[in-house]
Amino acid sequence: xxxYDEMFVxxxxxxxxxxxxxxxxxxxVAIISENVPEWNMTxxxxxxxxxxxxxxDSTLVATxxxxxxxxxxxxxxxxxxxxxTKISKLVPKDIRILNLFTYALPFEEDSSRQxxxxxxxxxxxxxxxxxxxxxxxxxxxxxxxxDALIGTTMMVIDLLHLKxxxxxxxxxxxxxxxxxxxxxxxxLLVGGEMHYIEKPTSSAIAxxxxxxxx
Numbered sequence: 001x002x003x004y005d006e007m008f009v010x011x012x013x014x015x016x017x018x019x020x021x022x023x024x025x026x027x028x029v030a031i032i033s034e035n036v037p038e039w040n041m042t043x044x045x046x047x048x049x050x051x052x053x054x055x056x057d058s059t060l061v062a063t064x065x066x067x068x069x070x071x072x073x074x075x076x077x078x079x080x081x082x083x084x085t086k087i088s089k090l091v092p093k094d095i096r097i098l099n100l101f102t103y104a105l106p107f108e109e110d111s112s113r114q115x116x117x118x119x120x121x122x123x124x125x126x127x128x129x130x131x132x133x134x135x136x137x138x139x140x141x142x143x144x145x146x147d148a149l150i151g152t153t154m155m156v157i158d159l160l161h162l163k164x165x166x167x168x169x170x171x172x173x174x175x176x177x178x179x180x181x182x183x184x185x186x187x188l189l190v191g192g193e194m195h196y197i198e199k200p201t202s203s204a205i206a207x208x209x210x211x212x213x214x
Contacts (some may be wrong), residue, residue, distance in 0.1 A: 026122025
């Protein structure tokens with residue numbers, strides 16, 4: 001369980017660790033992980049230091065993830081240990097690999113990575129890049145500004161009548177625009193309560209609905 005006050009302290013710590021990894025405002029940083037509270041706090045930390053969060057689907061195969069990282073020209077990736085195991089041998093040596101579960105500190109085996117060439121097209125206005133599903137063609141990275149995400153979230157809050165007493169259950173991947181707006185930003189802006197399960201099996205989802213009543 002993490003309170004909002006505790007979350008704000010952790011977000012500051014994550015932001016400081018990202019800065020210490022030679023990542024600057026305007027750089028693009030991928031987040032690749034299962035739905036966990038640490039994902040949310042990492043996203044907020046990147047927004048806090050004006051980096052662009054590149055939201056990638058952790059269920060993709062390693063080569064697809066690498067392709068989207070390269071196309072986005074990321075300076076770093078913040079991943080869960082399971083994702084690190086999948087991609088670490090493929091990621092170029094000048095891209096930082098940081099551990100989502102240690103407040104964005106480098107993985108021990110990743111401490112010798114090379115200094116990255118400075119990003120030439122930084123843009124602090126872009127909050128997130130979200131890739132389309134690619135069902136009809138090659139997946140495309142779509143840029144979302146800070147103002148656009150805030151405006152969309154406020155619209156959703158109004159339409160769905162979200163309030164501080166609302167209870168939310170995260171199932172849709174955070175890397176999807178619906179998941180980002182309705183499962184993260186909306187609940188955070190109204191001060192709602194968010195719940196997660198370790199593995200989204202049918203029995204675990206049914207139990208969560210019974211226990212948390214989202």
